[in-house]
Amino acid sequence: MPKTDLAPVSALDLSKTFSCGQCFRWDRRDDGAFYGAAYGRTLKLWNADGRVFCDAPGADLPFWRRYFDLDTNYAALESAFAGPPWLHDCMAYGRGIRILRQEPWETLCSFILSQCNNIPRIRAIIRTLCVQYGEKLPHGLYSFPDAARLAPLSEAAFAPLHAGYRAAYILEAAKQVGSGALDLEALKSLPDEDASAQIKTLPGVGNKVANCFLLYGLHKLGSFPVDVWMRRALNEHFPPDFDPLTLGPGAGLAQQYIFYYEREHGKAPKRENCDCCDADQSA
DNA sequence: TTCCAGGACCGGG
DNA sequence: CCCGGTCATGGA
Numbered sequence: 001m002p003k004t005d006l007a008p009v010s011a012l013d014l015s016k017t018f019s020c021g022q023c024f025r026w027d028r029r030d031d032g033a034f035y036g037a038a039y040g041r042t043l044k045l046w047n048a049d050g051r052v053f054c055d056a057p058g059a060d061l062p063f064w065r066r067y068f069d070l071d072t073n074y075a076a077l078e079s080a081f082a083g084p085p086w087l088h089d090c091m092a093y094g095r096g097i098r099i100l101r102q103e104p105w106e107t108l109c110s111f112i113l114s115q116c117n118n119i120p121r122i123r124a125i126i127r128t129l130c131v132q133y134g135e136k137l138p139h140g141l142y143s144f145p146d147a148a149r150l151a152p153l154s155e156a157a158f159a160p161l162h163a164g165y166r167a168a169y170i171l172e173a174a175k176q177v178g179s180g181a182l183d184l185e186a187l188k189s190l191p192d193e194d195a196s197a198q199i200k201t202l203p204g205v206g207n208k209v210a211n212c213f214l215l216y217g218l219h220k221l222g223s224f225p226v227d228v229w230m231r232r233a234l235n236e237h238f239p240p241d242f243d244p245l246t247l248g249p250g251a252g253l254a255q256q257y258i259f260y261y262e263r264e265h266g267k268a269p270k271r272e273n274c275d276c277c278d279a280d281q282s283a
Numbered sequence: 284t285t286c287c288a289g290g291a292c293c294g295g296g
Numbered sequence: 297c298c299c300g301g302t303c304a305t306g307g308a
Binding site: 021111114115116117118119121122165169203204205206207208209212225226227228229230259263 | 292
């Protein structure tokens with residue numbers, strides 16, 4: 001098994017990156033390493049000597065460096081953050097998070113499923129979906145089933161997923177994306193407002209899901225999803241008329257720092273654990 | 284039993 | 297534009 005140096009842990013914090021709410025399919029296993037899949041490839045990651053190592057062959061390194069967004073200058077984005085000192089506490093706490101360049105279709109489905117749902121259950125639904133309809137990959141992993149694979153399924157076939165009313169949303173999205181009527185890749189080249197308007201024509205995709213799709217699926221870092229956690233944070237720490245767009249082209253990164261900080265500290269309703277979230281990750 | 288979860292949608296005011 | 301009810305599911 002190859003051992004390839006991917007990045008310093010100061011630039012890529014695996015625990016934070018995988019548990020900050022942007023993705024649902026990376027797991028930390030009993031051996032202490034993280035496992036996941038994207039674009040048909042799998043990866044095992046672990047920390048050693050202040051570095052992040054992975055089992056990818058050297059030839060795949062450019063792919064994974066891009067997936068982990070290692071060539072984007074976050075310090076430059078952060079320099080435009082104008083907000084209360086509390087925002088800088090969030091930044092300091094969350095530094096090491098990278099905004100992943102996830103598969104657009106997987107991201108769209110994941111955040112359609114996320115609505116009015118909790119993170120452990122979202123993860124469970126997605127896991128079942130991949131085991132049922134994805135392709136088998138190394139490390140006991142599965143790919144996320146593509147739209148054409150899901151499009152012909154019936155709602156009855158979705159029943160075992162316990163996705164509830166969201167199943168119909170997924171099926172309709174699968175039909176439109178699978179048939180080519182809606183080209184997710186093409187949305188990358190559109191202005192944020194146009195890409196957002198396009199994706200919101202899908203049933204079950206409103207403002208919040210659209211923003212998550214733009215940020216995590218299209219890597220449009222100016223997108224600023226506001227959910228119940230973000231709403232609480234904005235109400236408590238920002239002026240009432242605060243406009244997130246004033247945070248600049250990295251507003252979505254600021255959002256991620258805030259969301260992560262709130263979920264780790266905010267004892268608002270309650271705390272919950274998922275298998276990627278336990279924080280005692282020793283280098 | 285009631286409330287909540289990374290909401291969306293539809294109706295009425 | 298904003299408001300309340302509803303949608304399906306499971307954990308606390």
